[in-house]
Amino acid sequence: MKIQNIILIIAVIALAITPLLIIKPASDGTELFAGADGQAETLITEIRPDYTPWFAPLWEPPSGEIESLLFALQAAIGSGLLFYTIGFFRGRKKAAAVK
């Protein structure tokens, strides 16, 4: 099980790193590794140049730094929940084994 988990982690890391190594910057200067959501937004304005969004976000992160702060916060909350639970069950099982 342990070896299997390590292999799984390595495979995920390899899948994320491979594109960084094989994709070379485009000569026309288009941004590399832009978000797919943003690309779809651009495509919408290409298909329908007259389309104007009819609603704006109530609040937008004032800078890229603040945005990355909030994304990190999202991941941190998630990790807290997930790993607290794994730790809790692990500890409970160990305690039961001692008794």
Place this chain on the structure above:
Amino acid sequence: MHIMEGFLPVKHAIGWGLASAPFLVYGFKKLSDEMKKDSANRLMLGSAAGFTFILSSLKIPSVTGSCSHPTGTALGAIVFGPGIGFVIGFVVLLFQALLLAHGGLTTIGANTFSMAIVGSLVAYSIFKVGKQLGCNLKVTVFLAACLADLATYCTTSLQLAFAFPDPVSGFVGALVKFMGIFAVTQIPLAISEGLLTVLVLNLLGQHAPDSLKTVLPYTTKEARS
């Protein structure tokens, strides 16, 4: 898969909102049932939500030269059934719409439909069928999570092509273009999502409460050995 705020025509925004509503009502009812069970069960619910929070915040580079993110909805749907997946996906999308200007309130119906509803239903069905057929459970979990992730992005492409058909090539032409952005980029990420879901179920399963062991019998067998 986030359709940005205001980027769906009013009729579509309302339509997808109405389409998602009954699924969410069902999901919140399921959630209140699950919350009444023991504290171990509530912790498991928290961990499934946590997994979705983590995965949907990670923008990972793909072979197409763009970035996208996994969804993480399969775990909750596999362990607790699709209803819980609906709610978890919706909560994450609400968090991102309000705090990150990622997705939006007018598009939350459409985004909930693709990520929370289609994703959970695909994951749950594949897992159920695989388990019924006696397939290897880890492979089944991998396929369920991987295909749920891909199905989410295909749904987003369909939604956008439906709202913005190409003036020349029509719905199909627009669909091909949106799929080009979403679906192809998503393939390696969907594989990652499948692998990570297997990993987390391995970790949870090793020490898990009995509730998880009825869903995933492989965890008991391996814990003994």
